[in-house]
Amino acid sequence: MAMEALKRETIFEEQPAEGKTGVRAVPRGEIAIRGLQKVYETKKSRFEALRNIDLNIGTNEFVTIVGPSGCGKSTLLRIVAGLDELTAGSVALGGEEVIGPGAERGMVFQGYTLFPWLTVRENIEYGPKLKGIPTLERRALSNHFLKVIKLEPFAGAYPKQLSGGMKQRVAIARALANRPKVLLMDEPFGALDAQTKLEMQEMLLEVWEKEKTTVLFITHDIDEAIFLSQRIVVMGAGPGRILKTFEVPLPDKRSPEVRELPEFLALKRELGQLLKH
Numbered sequence: 505m506a507m508e509a510l511k512r513e514t515i516f517e518e519q520p521a522e523g524k525t526g527v528r529a530v531p532r533g534e535i536a537i538r539g540l541q542k543v544y545e546t547k548k549s550r551f552e553a554l555r556n557i558d559l560n561i562g563t564n565e566f567v568t569i570v571g572p573s574g575c576g577k578s579t580l581l582r583i584v585a586g587l588d589e590l591t592a593g594s595v596a597l598g599g600e601e602v603i604g605p606g607a608e609r610g611m612v613f614q615g616y617t618l619f620p621w622l623t624v625r626e627n628i629e630y631g632p633k634l635k636g637i638p639t640l641e642r643r644a645l646s647n648h649f650l651k652v653i654k655l656e657p658f659a660g661a662y663p664k665q666l667s668g669g670m671k672q673r674v675a676i677a678r679a680l681a682n683r684p685k686v687l688l689m690d691e692p693f694g695a696l697d698a699q700t701k702l703e704m705q706e707m708l709l710e711v712w713e714k715e716k717t718t719v720l721f722i723t724h725d726i727d728e729a730i731f732l733s734q735r736i737v738v739m740g741a742g743p744g745r746i747l748k749t750f751e752v753p754l755p756d757k758r759s760p761e762v763r764e765l766p767e768f769l770a771l772k773r774e775l776g777q778l779l780k781h
């Protein structure tokens with residue numbers, strides 16, 4: 505059977521609270537998190553940061569995690585990235601267990617993590633260069649991603665010459681240039697001003713549509729979560745766990761006007777209530 509057909513195969517997930525009608529087809533899991541527990545332990549202390557996390561994220565799905573400070577969002581993302589070890593349970597990517605970092609998972613953090621001594625183009629080509637991709641092919645990749653992030657005129661600029669929003673666009677391009685299956689984003693727009701943040705959200709949706717990556721995104725901003733994602737996972741603290749998952753009832757193609765839709769506002773209210781407790 506063609507790979508494409510295999511990828512599109514679906515599994516069925518039982519949603520226990522909703523009984524039979526809640527059986528929902530989810531694309532075969534790109535990321536499968538099962539019974540995940542994380543305990544931070546020293547000789548003197550033991551802290552359970554995550555308990556019993558079960559989450560399936562489908563191929564090309566855009567999933568956002570929201571939750572109060574300290575509920576373990578970053579810990580969960582770092583474990584999926586392979587940067588942190590889990591205590592119990594498992595995380596698999598495309599059916600393969602995650603045991604460390606890998607190029608198929610691109611990361612973008614809130615802090616600007618570009619190499620200051622490299623130009624925009626060199627930053628974007630950094631990963632492909634490490635992988636031994638030949639110069640011409642690397643150049644084609646950086647040309648493509650400079651266009652995607654609309655920063656072609658800044659190819660030769662250094663990070664210090666860029667605004668915060670521009671730096672984050674380069675960080676996204678740099679992650680994408682490795683051709684990752686999954687983009688892991690930890691509050692990437694958290695430090696940006698309101699207007700730039702809105703522009704970045706629209707750009708990210710365009711990129712997501714074009715590049716067809718799976719995105720796992722963390723934010724504190726409910727509007728951002730609804731605008732961007734297909735599904736929102738709400739976490740609670742003490743210990744960090746999943747409280748509820750919401751499907752976002754909006755079309756995948758989104759314009760800024762969706763923020764005024766009754767469905768958007770109703771979900772915003774519901775999430776606001778849940779996060780208040």
Ligand SMILES: Nc1ncnc2c1ncn2[C@@H]1O[C@H](COP(=O)(O)OP(=O)(O)OP(=O)(O)O)[C@@H](O)[C@H]1O
Pocket residue numbers: 544551553571572573574575576577578579580
């Ligand atoms: N290396 C560590 N050692 C001990 N405890 C840790 C460590 N890293 C995180 N924690 C604790 O685990 C909990 C979850 O932290 P984490 O950063 O994942 O939360 P978060 O939901 O991302 O928070 P925020 O929204 O503020 O970024 C916190 O209580 C934190 O203090």
